[in-house]
Every structure is written in structure tokens, then in C-alpha cells.
Amino acid sequence: MTNQLVVQISFAIYALLIVGGGLWAVLDKSLIRALVGLILTLFGVAGMYLLMAAPLIALMQLLIYVGAVVVLIFFAIMLTRAPAGGEECDKPDVRQLILALLGALAPAAALGFAIHKYAKAAREVASEIAPAVLGKVFLEPYVLAFELISVVLFVAMAGAVLLGFERRRAK
Amino acid sequence: MPDMNTLLAGIPAELTRLVLALIGLMAFIGLNGLALVWVERKVAGHVQRRPGPYEVGPFGLIQPIVDAVKLVGKQLATPAGADKFLFWLAPLLSFLPIFLLFIPIPFSENLVGLNTNLGVLLILAFAGLNVLALCLAGWGQNNKWGLLGAGRAVAQSVAYEIPLLLAVLAVSFQTGSLSLAEITAKQGAWPWQWNIVVQPLAFFLYFICAVAETNRAPFDLPEAESELTAGFHTEYSGMGFGLFFLAEYANMIVVCSVATVLFLGGWQGPVEPGWWWFLIKMYALLVVIIWFRWTYPRVRFDQLLNLNWKWLLPLSMVNLLATAFAVKLFA
Numbered sequence: 001m002t003n004q005l006v007v008q009i010s011f012a013i014y015a016l017l018i019v020g021g022g023l024w025a026v027l028d029k030s031l032i033r034a035l036v037g038l039i040l041t042l043f044g045v046a047g048m049y050l051l052m053a054a055p056l057i058a059l060m061q062l063l064i065y066v067g068a069v070v071v072l073i074f075f076a077i078m079l080t081r082a083p084a085g086g087e088e089c090d091k092p093d094v095r096q097l098i099l100a101l102l103g104a105l106a107p108a109a110a111l112g113f114a115i116h117k118y119a120k121a122a123r124e125v126a127s128e129i130a131p132a133v134l135g136k137v138f139l140e141p142y143v144l145a146f147e148l149i150s151v152v153l154f155v156a157m158a159g160a161v162l163l164g165f166e167r168r169r170a171k
Numbered sequence: 172m173p174d175m176n177t178l179l180a181g182i183p184a185e186l187t188r189l190v191l192a193l194i195g196l197m198a199f200i201g202l203n204g205l206a207l208v209w210v211e212r213k214v215a216g217h218v219q220r221r222p223g224p225y226e227v228g229p230f231g232l233i234q235p236i237v238d239a240v241k242l243v244g245k246q247l248a249t250p251a252g253a254d255k256f257l258f259w260l261a262p263l264l265s266f267l268p269i270f271l272l273f274i275p276i277p278f279s280e281n282l283v284g285l286n287t288n289l290g291v292l293l294i295l296a297f298a299g300l301n302v303l304a305l306c307l308a309g310w311g312q313n314n315k316w317g318l319l320g321a322g323r324a325v326a327q328s329v330a331y332e333i334p335l336l337l338a339v340l341a342v343s344f345q346t347g348s349l350s351l352a353e354i355t356a357k358q359g360a361w362p363w364q365w366n367i368v369v370q371p372l373a374f375f376l377y378f379i380c381a382v383a384e385t386n387r388a389p390f391d392l393p394e395a396e397s398e399l400t401a402g403f404h405t406e407y408s409g410m411g412f413g414l415f416f417l418a419e420y421a422n423m424i425v426v427c428s429v430a431t432v433l434f435l436g437g438w439q440g441p442v443e444p445g446w447w448w449f450l451i452k453m454y455a456l457l458v459v460i461i462w463f464r465w466t467y468p469r470v471r472f473d474q475l476l477n478l479n480w481k482w483l484l485p486l487s488m489v490n491l492l493a494t495a496f497a498v499k500l501f502a
Contacts (some may be wrong), residue, residue, distance in 0.1 A: 057298040067299025
């Protein structure tokens with residue numbers, strides 16, 4: 001019982017970190033401060049992985065997102081030297097706000113609905129999976145999904161390069 | 172309250188160990204900070220054919236305490252136009268993760284804060300926060316030297332993190348584990364049984380990258396005092412600077428400890444295993460890093476990046492592939 005309470009409290013803390021960090025990231029006018037909000041969110045997500053008994057994924061989350069992605073975002077902000085008072089700082093009109101909220105809630109609602117309706121039999125207590133087993137699973141039964149993820153990354157990278165080229169041609 | 176009892180009965184063993192480890196580590200990090208400042212100044216002195224500090228106490232041993240008292244006593248000033256929140260967040264962010272880095276390090280068979288099978292990963296994951304702290308410091312202080320220092324810190328650490336990770340990976344491929352305890356256990360007591368014999372290139376790469384990741388000379392470009400005043404910590408006074416300083420020394424201890432575990436057999440020294448062997452190896456590596464600083468001139472920034480992208484990265488890739496092949500063939 002008490003163990004469950006500890007887990008629930010930790011869940012609440014991590015959820016607060018995620019939501020609070022997300023709001024901070026969206027609402028702060030200074031880009032670098034918004035980045036700190038994003039870092040909080042990423043830490044919260046890592047905590048969630050820990051609760052699901054997946055410390056490997058939690059640490060990978062920190063290593064990749066906090067250690068590399070956030071640092072690269074920082075680099076991008078610093079290179080562009082975006083001023084803290086751009087046109088995004090104006091108060092958005094109500095229609096825009098409502099549409100944005102809808103856009104944010106729609107996927108969450110759809111996913112929540114799907115999870116509730118077609119709930120997979122979940123274990124009461126998550127069990128930790130050894131890194132070796134995880135690696136084997138990735139490269140044997142789930143190899144297609146695993147490789148598809150790398151395709152997603154490749155497409156994103158190619159897209160970024162393409163956008164960069166187009167913008168240069170327009171000048 | 173039976174609930175309270177089960178709560179106290181369920182967690183404590185681990186929790187008490189962690190709390191004790193943290194208290195011990197605080198003392199260890201603080202004392203080492205003081206000791207290393209003294210060693211650094213003494214080594215610097217002798218390299219440059221002068222005695223180093225010798226006035227305060229025997230052999231100048233009290234000097235670092237005097238320095239520390241001076242640092243603590245100084246006023247904390249925030250520069251005009253600085254982002255106050257980010258400015259003071261940065262030194263804390265640089266210092267706090269240090270304890271997490273020390274927790275999985277096995278100083279001896281039982282002298283370890285948290286025996287986890289992901290020790291290497293834990294250290295690598297939280298070591299990344301230091302760069303972030305440098306960035307926030309450089310950005311928050313509204314100073315062009317600071318910003319330039321932060322820019323250099325980003326480019327440098329992103330670059331050198333890759334060969335560092337690949338070198339560490341080569342060792343964990345060979346051992347088949349990310350646990351520091353297991354990596355130590357798989358090596359023997361004698362030098363020819365250590366990983367450095369099998370993985371000399373990985374050790375070489377790891378050590379260079381570790382010096383670069385801790386921003387030590389000849390790779391101390393983020394603070395390069397002759398070009399950027401003090402780089403990312405230009406505007407910090409008193410303990411703001413003190414925390415960065417302590418974090419740098421603590422990070423040096425961490426990278427040397429990890430090198431000791433990965434390549435030098437950890438606490439399994441020759442003859443009689445024990446924590447003293449761990450400390451001897453670790454301090455030997457630390458002295459080498461200090462020795463580097465007072466021997467080599469600082470590299471230029473393009474040299475720094477060229478060295479990494481043209482040499483260290485391809486070499487570490489080749490090393491990793493060779494290790495993978497060898498593991499498949501012979502194991």
C-alpha cells in the first residue's frame with residue numbers, strides 16, 4: 001500500500017514537472033528561459049520512465065535530450081540571436097488561442113480514448129528489463145520498427161537540409 | 172502506525188546507504204577541491220621553476236583554505252542587464268549533478284554509493300548537465316566574453332562527447348556490461364590483465380576527450396583567460412565562481428575515476444586489492460592532467476575541432492568496429 005502511495009506521489013511530482021515545464025517553455029518570452037522549462041519537462045519524462053522500471057531509457061533520455069538536443073537548441077538560439085521581443089510576443093487573439101488549445105488537446109484526447117477503449121493488458125508492477133534483452137528484442141522481433149525510427153530521423157534531417165537550400169535560393 | 176513501519180522497513184537499507192554516501196561524497200569532494208588546488212599550484216610552480224605557495228602553513232598547505240575563505244567572504248554581484256535567474260541558476264546546475272556522478276563509482280568492492288548495472292550510463296547522462304550550465308552562465312551574464320565562451324563550450328563539448336562515448340562503448344562491448352562493478356571485476360589485479368592492454372587506443376581517446384570535456388588546458392577554450400578574460404565565468408564573483416571551480420575539479424576526479432575503473436583495473440590493484448589502489452591510480456591520472464596544463468600551450472579553436480572531427484572521431488569509430496568484430500570472433 002505505502003509503496004503504491006510513494007509511486008503515486010512521485011507520479012504527481014513528475015507529471016507536475018512535465019506540465020509545468022511545458023507551460024513555462026511555451027509562455028516565457030526569453031527563449032533561453034523557455035529552454036530551461038523544456039529541460040524540466042525532459043527531466044519529468046525521464047522520471048516517468050524510472051517509474052515504469054526502465055532506468056536505461058530514462059538515462060538515455062537524459063543523455064540524448066538534455067545532454068545533446070537541448071545543447072544544440074541552445075546553439076541554434078545563440079547563433080540566430082533571436083531578440084526577446086519579437087512579433088510572437090504580442091498577445092495572440094482569442095481565435096488563435098482556442099485553435100491552438102484544440103490542436104494540443106486533439107491528439108491527447110484521441111490517444112487517451114484509444115488507450116481506454118483498447119487497453120492492453122498491463123502488468124500491475126512493471127518489471128525491469130536487462131539492457132542485453134532489450135537490445136536483442138530490438139534487433140530480432142522488432143527490427144522493422146527499430147529501423148523505421150531511424151528512417152524518421154533521416155527524413156527529418158533531409159527535410160532540414162532541403163529547407164535550408166530553398167531559403168538560400170530565394171535570396 | 173503500521174504503514175509508516177513498512178515504509179521505513181521497505182526502503183531504508185538503500186536509502187540510508189545513499190544518504191551516507193552523499194554525506195561522505197560531500198566531504199570527499201570538498202577536501203579534494205582544497206587538496207587539488209594546492210597540488211595544481213605546487214605542480215605549476217615546479218614546472219615553471221618556482222616554489223609555488225609556501226608562505227601559509229608548512230609547504231603552503233593552508234593556502235587553499237585561505238583562498239576558500241576569501242572566496243566565501245566575497246560579495247555576490249549580479250552584473251547590470253544580466254538575466255538574474257539564469258545567472259544564478261548556472262553555478263548551481265554545474266555543481267549539483269556532481270554528487271550523482273560520484274554515486275555509482277566503486278572506490279572498493281563495497282565502498283560504492285549505488286551499485287547499479289547502468290553506472291557508466293548514469294555518469295555520462297548527468298555529466299552533460301555541466302555544458303548546459305556553462306551555456307546558461309555565458310548567456311545569462313550579458314557579457315560578450317561570456318557569450319563567446321559559452322559558444323565555444325557548446326561546440327567543444329558536443330564534438331568531444333562523441334569519441335568519448337565511443338571509447339567507453341568499446342570497453343563495455345568487450346565486457347558486455349555497463350556496470351562499473353562488473354567492468355572492474357572482469358579485469359585482473361596485475362597491469363597486464365587491465366583493459367588498457369586490450370584497449371590502448373580507447374584509453375588514449377578517452378583521456379584526450381576527458382581533458383577536453385572538463386575544459387582543462389590545452390583544451391580550456393571556453394575560459395581561455397588570455398583571449399576571453401575568463402570566458403563563461405567572467406562576471407562571477409565569490410562563490411559563484413567558486414562553485415564552477417569546485418565543479419571543474421570534481422569533474423576531473425570523476426573522469427579520472429571512470430578511467431581508473433574502465434582501463435586500469437579499479438580497486439583491484441597489484442597484490443592486495445583495496446580502495447588505496449583506486450585512489451593511487453586516480454590521483455596519478457589527475458597529476459597527469461595537471462601536468463598537461465602546465466606543459467602544452469592552448470590549441471586554437473579550429474585546431475581543436477579539426478583534431479576531433481578528423482582524427483579522434485574516425486579513430487574511435489574504427490576502434491569500436493574492431494572491438495565489435497573481435498568480440499564476435501573470439502568471445
